[in-house]
Amino acid sequence: MSEIKRVVLAYSGGLDTSVILKWLQVTYNCEVVTFTADLGQGEELEPARAKAELLGIKPEHIYIDDLREEFVRDFVFPMMRANARYEGDYLLGTSIARPLISKRLIEIAKETGADAVSHGATGKGNDQVRFELSAYALDPSIKVIAPWREWDLASRTALIAWAEAHQVPVPKDKRGESPFSTDANLLHTSSEGKVLEDPWAEVPDYVYSRTVNPEDAPDEPEYITIDFDKGDGTAINGVAMSPATLLTTLNEYGRKHGIGRLDLVENRFVGMKSRGMYETPGGTIYAVAHRGIESITLDRGAAHLKDELMPKYAELIYNGFWFSPEREMLQAAIDHSQARVNGTVRLKLYKGQALVVGRKSPDSLYSERHVTFEDDAGAYDQKDAAGFIKLNALRLRLLAQRDR
DSSP, X not given: OTTOOEEEEEOOSSHHHHHHHHHHHHHHOOEEEEEEEESSOOSOOHHHHHHXXXXXXXXXXXXXXXXXXXXXXXXXXXXXXXXXXXXXXXXOTTXXXXXXXXHHHHHHHHHHTOSEXXXXXXXXXXXXXXHHXXXXXXXXXXXXXXXXXXXXXXXXXXXXXXXXXXXXXXXXXXXXXXXXXXXXXXXXXXXXXXXXXXXXXXXXXXXXXXXXXXXGSOSSOEEEEEEEETTEXXXXXXXXXXXXXXXXXXXXXXXXXXXXXXXXXXXXXXXXXXXXXXXXXXXHHHHHHHHHHHHHHSOHXXXXXXXXXXXXXXXXXXXXXXXXXXXXXXXXXXXXXXXTXXXXXXEEEETTEEEEEEXXXXXOOOOHHHHOSSOOTTSOOTTHXXXXXXXXXXXXXXXXXXXX
């Protein structure tokens, strides 16, 4: 590490990464390149540029990239094709953003001739794993600096004291203890720590930032449609949209109707359990709609196999293995299944719920003629069921005879 001359830092412009920026300069006596990703977190990013310049970063070494379309198109949508939920509930909003950030970090490192990359993830969390596994998968020779695993700044008080001693500006609102920490992007906002650490205590209402309280949502339901082509959303209410625009629009519907809140205790990859509050308004609506269109377009065998593969696929993303061969193998199977997942889903949005109330597709496997309770005009011979049942019951009858 002593040979490092230039490092690319994943930089938010906040206090923690600003301290890291200065710490890298002081500790490694190296040049720092900053990279700030616009993933739709809803924050003004230009102040990050000004702060980086204030801390001595050359203008040509400040990268602020709008990655919203790439994020949704190449990461969120492929994940949604799998109906991925970690431990049955979590839509992986933080997890899916990390490989894209790492990908861009490595690209910038190559562009600028940097020896290393650096991030602000702590040694207790999952993000350090996600950043670094992705970085090593993309460039096995890259060096990674994780300050939270190296320095002795064990508290926020120590962090602020170090910042003041090294002329790093400390905003007034950062001097007190933060009641919780957040991470946000176009797919979700996550909140963890402090007031959320007691899993028995209800999440305070002030923690929520992306959704209205479902109790305060409109008293009248709202209906929308989402069109799908090969498993990806393409339009809302018949209006064609890019991936990022579609998710942004769904976020507004979700905000209005209080959809997408999740209070979860999960198992981190590093071994501990953690309690977090996630808001995924548009993603929740989208996930419900995707399963809705699959229900009439996917064959039973393919649909059930997908459901069996999903927990493994979701775990790979959660644990940071987006760029692994096993995730790519599963993705190939999932994408193959989506070739005929086309059509339109109608949803009812009401007080925290997104409900499928209609679905149609030119590739539908649903046959009214076969399922009708009326005369099916010979589409299905009910006598066929007798042999089907007897063959399936054969082993059960043999077991019963033996065990008498």
